[in-house]
Amino acid sequence: MGGDTIGLLLQGVTSITPQSVVMIAVAGVLLYLGIAKDYEPLLLVPIASGCILANLPLSPLIAEDGMLRVLYDMGIRNELFPLLIFIGIGALTDFGPLLENPKMVLLGAAGQFGIFLTLLLALAIGFTRPEAASIGIIGAIDGPTSIYVSGILAPHLLGPITVAAYSYMSLVPIIMPPIMRALTTEKERKIRMPYSQRKISRRTRILFPIVVTIVVGTLVPFATPLIGMLMLGNLMKESGVVERLTKASSNEIANTVTLFLGLAIGSTMVGTEFLKLSTLAILVLGIVAFGVDTAAGVLFAKLMNVLSGGRVNPLIGAAGISAFPMAARVVQRVAQEDDFENFLLMHAMGANAAGQIASVVAGGVLLALMGAGGH
């Protein structure tokens, strides 16, 4: 056996780099968060697995025809996977609470402020314009939107942006409450908002996704893929005539695509690309975006409270961020800390559903302003 043969046999061991070891350790942390802490396991486990597989020495999976590369090319490079996931999200989302109280849609708009403040901060740090816009979109607090926009504007930042978006989304119950408490008084948190369920007819529920698609798609064509798929899923759900398609979209298709998406994103986390100071900056800016979104939502709700003569609990503004439906549940929990019998959940769900639409609109607006995403 010659020295060359031994060299070939030990090729794997000799190709280990410090960066790949660090990335495998990072993947270990993500696996810990997903498995032991139950933080977004559906995404973090495939992402971490993709990361490990991509960082193994000489990994054939990220070679030209490797499986992970193929997944990336077929679903991330052309934006297919996030859009397929949006169909499932639409099929799972009940926009009823928003339809019962349409003015909540403004809270969804306020919840997008973090996108632009983060963009400003990223520019100040030295990121380029497309990079800054991609980092800002973490503030949409909507994983598929972040992937879609950053995949178009700055594909080389896709890994850290996705990891930041999903990791912080799972930390919403930890990030939001201190900000909500800091910006509201006990008196404000105790404001009760009477809820009288208004019956929304089937016709209106069906009209809603059609109207939203046509209006948003006409005014912001860049948002058409996102809003179109979201509303397609919702139309199928509300029409009630394609139950099999609705179930497939929200279960089989969404689950399969989530696995592929996670693996493909994980494969972009190769040590030499990921371990940079810019990644750390993105992670910090991401948490800033989450905080600013929450603060802007609460402050806007405070304004609504003043204008309505004290009838709006400012806490529901925090649900204007996307993160559906976790943000609404956090609002309810914080409200109950001061007044156990305060029932804000349905109002918060309305704001949260608005945030879902607003994040998609904001993504489209950002692409339009950047002049990207068209044909």
Place this chain on the structure above:
Amino acid sequence: MSELQWGLTMTAAGMGLVFGLLALLWGLLTLVLRFDREPPEAPPAEAATAPAADAAAPAPTEGIAPELVAAITVATLAHVAAGRRVAAPLMRSYWPGSQLFASRWVAIGRGRQNTTWRGGDR
């Protein structure tokens, strides 16, 4: 400085557009909801064209408390289900081959011993 100016312009234009679009959506939703009324339960014209016997007959639940109607409904459905179980060996209520509500004799496969066309097995 130019980057900051660009960023501020993006912020103003972006948030303005997001708020503008969603405010428009709010208006449209309010408009749609204004026309959102439940269809009338039973138009008088249809009642007039219905068969005379049906039109004249009072509603079977008239004068009975809703809770009692619910209890009667549950009891009726339970009775129908029990009847199906009893009659299952005689009347096919489910798809061929289903063992649902079959008698114990059929469920454990003893009924197959009575099939004369499987002579080779006997």
